[in-house]
Amino acid sequence: MSVEPSSTSTAPSAAAFADRHIGARADAVETMLKAVGYDSLDGLVDMAVPAAIRQNFPLVLDPAKSEEETLAALRRIAGRNKTAVQMIGQGYYGTHTPPVILRNVVEDPAWYTAYTPYQPEISQGRLEALLNFQTMVQDLTALPIANASLLDEATAVAEAVLLMRRSNKSKGNAAVVLDSELFPQTIAVVKGRAKALGFDVIVADLGNGLPDGELAGVVLQQPGASGVVRDQSSLIADAKERGALVTVAADLLAMTLITPPGEQGADIAVGSVQRFGVPLFYGGPHAAYMAVRKGLERSLPGRLVGVSKDSAGTPAYRLALQTREQHIRREKATSNICTAQALLAIVASMYAVYHGPAGLTAIARRAHDSARSLATALKTAGVELLHESFFDTVTARVPGRAAGVIAAAEAKGINLRRIDADTVGISADETTTPAVIADVAAVFGAAPAESAEGFDLPAGLLRTSEFMTHPVFSSYRSETQMLRYLRRLSDRDLALDRTMIPLGSCTMKLNATAEMQAMTWPEFASIHPFAPDSQTEGWRELIADLEEKLAVITGYDTVSIQPNAGSQGELAGLLAIRGYHHSRGDVQRNVCLIPASAHGTNAASAVLAGMKVVVVATAADGAIDHADLRAKIDANRGNLAAIMITYPSTHGVFDDDVRDVCEAVHEAGGQVYIDGANLNALVGLAQPGEFGGDVSHLNLHKTFCIPHGGGGPGVGPVAAKAHLAPFMPGDAATWTGGEDIPVSASRFGSAGVLPISWAYVSLMGGEGLTSATKHALLAANYVAARLNEYFPVLYTGKGGLVAHECILDLRELTARTGVTAEDVAKRLVDYGFHAPTLSFPVAGTLMVEPTESEDLGEMDRFIDAMIAIRAEIDQVAAGDFTLEASPLRNAPHTAVVVAANEWDRDYPREQAAFPLRSLRMDKYFPPVGRIDGAAGDRNLVCSCPPIEDFEN
Known part of the structure; x- marks a missing residue:
């Protein structure tokens, strides 16, 4: 790299x-x-x-x-960092960034120097990529509305908690309950927000049911931090019966195999898309997501891409509802999120486009089978396992031996998670190999399993619904197709590699290649945020x-x-x-x-x-x-x-x-x-x-x-x-x-x-x-x-x-x-x-x-x-022409418009397309004309094919 x-x-x-x-x-x-x-x-x-x-x-x-x-x-x-096989988990996993995405998104200035798509006519490429992200999230969570990314999983959960409280105003100061199976960093961030805002948060083991008292909201994790996979439908139903809203922090890769939150009755789903091709990066940047049921979309924090139409009636994308809402609503804004993690969301969306639903499911099965293989080996050796049902994370009890096991694994170049003095967590992912599983088994004193036996996901929790059925997720299987798709989208946009971006308050300056080069080196990019300080x-x-x-x-x-x-x-x-x-x-x-x-x-x-x-x-x-x-x-x-x-x-x-x-x-x-x-x-x-x-x-x-x-x-x-x-x-x-x-x-x-x-x-x-x-x-x-x-x-x-x-x-x-x-x-x-x-x-x-x-x-x-x-x-x-008939009100002009057989406007084609002679040699034509903003606010979900299908 x-x-x-x-x-x-x-x-x-x-x-x-x-x-x-x-x-x-x-x-x-x-x-x-x-x-x-x-x-x-x-x-x-x-x-x-x-x-x-x-x-x-x-x-x-x-x-x-x-x-x-x-x-x-x-x-x-x-060189002072030490790379390792990262099996700490806790929301951060090893992943393979497809080289075609690494080179043509992460390392391509056409993508990384672009600005937030507030001007949609020159942002159709990245808006389509972000709409792909939303569609992927909607499908995997089985919830109808998703945003175009947030910052990280912990802060996304905090945003969900605030959304539940806003949407449940009748509950007053009723408590929010967090399942103890949430990742520790998530619990800390939510407690911090609650401390500042003065509301109650209860952390409880919801495997034993809901606590007494009035509840505004409940947050669950699927799979749990310990790896456990549970049917949460009855718990969700109980919470809603008591007037609470329910959020599930869901691993999207696991959702290819497990019944998704929307089908279990959740109101909100949040989580990270890091394992969809985004490097560990020592903790970030990683895009998070949020999806909600109908009725909550106007409280959704962050950005939302909607489908509108341009002046010629061509379908076009734009940011909807929340566009710079902080500048409109100020202290009444639903969130202070301004910069999200769009580039990382685009990487994740392209990872999904490249692999498709079958590919994602295969990756999930490999991770699950690696965990099953390890669990079989450990159980055969007499190691106590905390759970029999899990997706990718095995939690093992080794009384008094956790530190020794982790040290032995580190000596083999593998990082495991120390939960306490008696408990070790091991998370598999798409990078896990049989050799790694054998090495992990060995540090517990176990021999590798010849085959995975048992530890199947519960039959009643297996996903039966289809997902990612939109053609975009099945059209780009070869690298040639993917390369051209990425190029086609980037060519629709204006980024800093093409032109000056004179945005006040945004300081769109040179992002020099030498400055960018080191971020994808493995010694920086592959480090887990909870890796030992010695590494x-x-x-x-x-x-x-x-x-x-x-x-x-x-x-x-x-x-x-x-x-x-x-x-x-x-x-x-x-x-x-x-x-x-x-x-x-x-x-x-x-x-x-x-x-x-x-x-x-x-x-x-x-x-x-x-x-x-x-x-x-x-x-x-x-x-x-x-x-x-x-x-x-x-x-x-x-x-x-x-x-x-x-x-x-x-x-x-x-x-x-x-x-x-x-x-x-x-x-x-x-x-x-x-x-x-x-x-x-x-x-x-x-x-x-x-x-x-x-x-x-x-x-x-x-x-x-x-x-x-x-x-x-x-x-x-x-x-x-x-x-x-x-x-x-x-x-x-x-x-x-x-x-x-x-x-x-x-x-x-x-x-x-x-x-x-x-x-x-x-x-x-x-x-x-x-x-x-x-x-x-x-x-x-x-x-x-x-x-x-x-x-x-x-x-x-x-x-x-x-x-x-x-x-x-x-x-x-x-x-x-x-x-x-x-x-x-x-x-x-x-x-x-x-x-x-x-x-x-x-x-x-x-x-x-x-x-x-x-x-x-x-x-x-x-x-x-x-x-x-x-x-x-x-x-x-x-009075040379009216405002409505002027090139100003009819701007921007697409190539389709200026090349049409008929031209009945009050100004010449040349003024429309080449208002300065200097443009003749190097001309950018926007893919769409001026976009109808109101229509975009009415159409928040894309159920249409790509724009090309609408071209005459």
């Missing part, structure tokens, strides 16, 4: 990588500075960034390394080093990389603030001030942390309204827990007053949370931990080059000052209920993608990172300066400058002509561009962030497109 550098290659200078990461060459910088009105880059930066927050010392990190030196360092670190020294070295460097960059004292999304980093930061106040006896401090312009996830995260949201008004210039801030502080002085601010502001401006805001909150006894979404404007120039922040989350999938992957993986580390260190996220596997509440199933969250950010910091060094920030500021100001006369820049700071992004105001043009920001966004597709951020944070605007990685030619191409679109708006204003 890796290629060693050629021994004959000549290593470039250490400075060369920063030169390649930053798009603008020296002559281009001069041109851009001239357009902005400055003689030097430092002069522009000195004007844009307030002196009151500037760090007066250079960012001191290890000197920048070349690509070859960085990869050699990663080789050394990886993970390399991982822990890399993580500790990255955390230390992030602390230096941000000016904080401690960093935890556990949060596996920016939203989870927000939650972790607020939970740390909560823990701090509680430790001081200030349990009444639960008010969180949030500016009206803040990211929507801020308010949702505050609610999940058990806080009450109080909104602070925004002044006309986009800054916080100080009069309103003072009034809100005074009104809540005794209860003030925190303020959440984004810096630079969500409006793309460096506010001069940020220290004043921080001091006012501190004086009232509150803490300051600074959202790190816009950190790309600060690195090397200012440190949030030094200008007033107590805690921040960072977005490694923005500032530190982890690619967006079509909507995840994300990593949202939380950085804090020393007084909050005791309240940073604890390890779910060992958490004992303190204020260090875990926010992810595994100790290090989505560790698998951390080599990307580690490599970025190594390649850039302190000087390179600072230069990147300066060039990001220059790029944004260049775009703002060039476009201001065509689309006025809404907010500016000192000297009329913006930070790393700018908001283009279309509201006056809309009032005069009817042309909307959405019309401009769709017309940009015809120019080969992903749209800027649409109508956030201000309705009727476009927020543009070019980043430091874009060269002058690409930025000019975008600017030329926007100027040409303004000319078309002027044509509408002049």
Whole structure:
């Protein structure tokens, strides 16, 4: 999965990588500075960034390394990890990633550099892949509605618990019951959420029936953590008879053989799809799923793909219902999930497409038969087995010998699970071989079984219903077919490998190949999150080093990389603030001030942390309204827990007053949370931990080059000052209920993608990172300066400058002509561009962030497109054509439309398809026209064949 550098290659200078990461060459910088009105880059930066927050010392990190030196360092670190046969289980299993998927999804920038599919016309490929994921989950769980992935199994169960409580409001504060057969990390994460929100959770052995008392919800595991497989239908019926909703955490591979949750009466099913071709990655990233019965779909967290139609009536996909719901519902949102794990969900969906239902069933049978073979050997040798009915996990009692058995297995290169001093768990998977089973049997003192005898799944629990009957799951059996299917889907999309993605607040920058290379090395990718520390020294070295460097960059004292999304980093930061106040006896401090312009996830995260949201008004210039801030502080002085601010502001401006805001909150006894979404404007120039922040989350999938992957993986580390260190996220596997509440199933969250950010910091060094920030500021100001006369820049700071992004105001043009920001966004597709951020944070605007990685030619191409679109708006204003008949309202134009025999529109075909001459040689045609959003909300389940079947 890796290629060693050629021994004959000549290593470039250490400075060369920063030169390649930053798009603008020296002559281009001069041109851009001239357009902005400055003689030097430092002069522009000195004007844009307030002196009151500037760090007066250079960012001191290890000197920048070349690509070859960085990869050699990663080789050394990886070499400190020890690969093993992983049979620990507990929700994490060995799996084979089909090479055609590894090379053409995981390692293909067409997939990993794509953005979340909020613009569906240029996202039809990844939307189809995610719809395949939903269909797979619906079929395997036998529930009618599934989402397009969540973060991990433990947090998915927590989301299900919250959904059950919301949907069972009549139950008030009735308890939620967790089966003791849930994985320990799942129980810990749910208890942590319950601790913050103040509701009761009961953990009980539901093999003995339900506990007494009023119940809001019940969570079961199938198969259980001990491996047990039980008929849960009567227990589910009892729970529902008592008014409770029921969630089953189900292993999807096992569901090919076992009666699924929906057929046993469950309301909700959740779980992980890691074993569907997603490497262990030392704990993540791994996509989770959630499926629900009819009636619960509007409470479903995360994203949901629906089937709609475009302007020509062609079937088309779009995100439905929950599209950016946090920005709409804010503190009333059903979840704070923003980044999910889309790339990993796509891997899992393609694994299912490649293997099909028969292939998945065969894989499941092999895993089950491996476990049966081991159980036969152990039973023959007199070893006591905890259960006679299991899927892939055998639990054995070896009184007083567990440590010895596990040590003997480790000596053979096999990791088993130590449950306690007397009990060992062994989980088989698709990678398990007869030789491995023989070695495991030997450490128990058993001889390998000649054949598996007994241990069959109960006849009444065997699955009889069909699943994955959609043609997509039976059409791509050969690698040639699969390769072409993946290519066909990726060609429908616009990703960063094809064009600039100028999304404000999203920092779509270069994800360099050298940064990406190490993540699929087996020494990183095949490590189990609960492997012994003696086997993970390399991982822990890399993580500790990255955390230390992030602390230096941000000016904080401690960093935890556990949060596996920016939203989870927000939650972790607020939970740390909560823990701090509680430790001081200030349990009444639960008010969180949030500016009206803040990211929507801020308010949702505050609610999940058990806080009450109080909104602070925004002044006309986009800054916080100080009069309103003072009034809100005074009104809540005794209860003030925190303020959440984004810096630079969500409006793309460096506010001069940020220290004043921080001091006012501190004086009232509150803490300051600074959202790190816009950190790309600060690195090397200012440190949030030094200008007033107590805690921040960072977005490694923005500032530190982890690619967006079509909507995840994300990593949202939380950085804090020393007084909050005791309240940073604890390890779910060992958490004992303190204020260090875990926010992810595994100790290090989505560790698998951390080599990307580690490599970025190594390649850039302190000087390179600072230069990147300066060039990001220059790029944004260049775009703002060039476009201001065509689309006025809404907010500016000192000297009329913006930070790393700018908001283009279309509201006056809309009032005069009817042309909307959405019309401009769709017309940009015809120019080969992903749209800027649409109508956030201000309705009727476009927020543009070019980043430091874009060269002058690409930025000019975008600017030329926007100027040409303004000319078309002027044509509408002049009456050359009506708005409804304009290329703006009819955009985007598909190849089918412009190549049709008849053309009766009021503008020429060339204007529709090739509005700039530069497009003639390299033209992207969207696969569908403008999509009807309302129809997508009405059709949440795909029962139709692929789009190609509808083509004329």
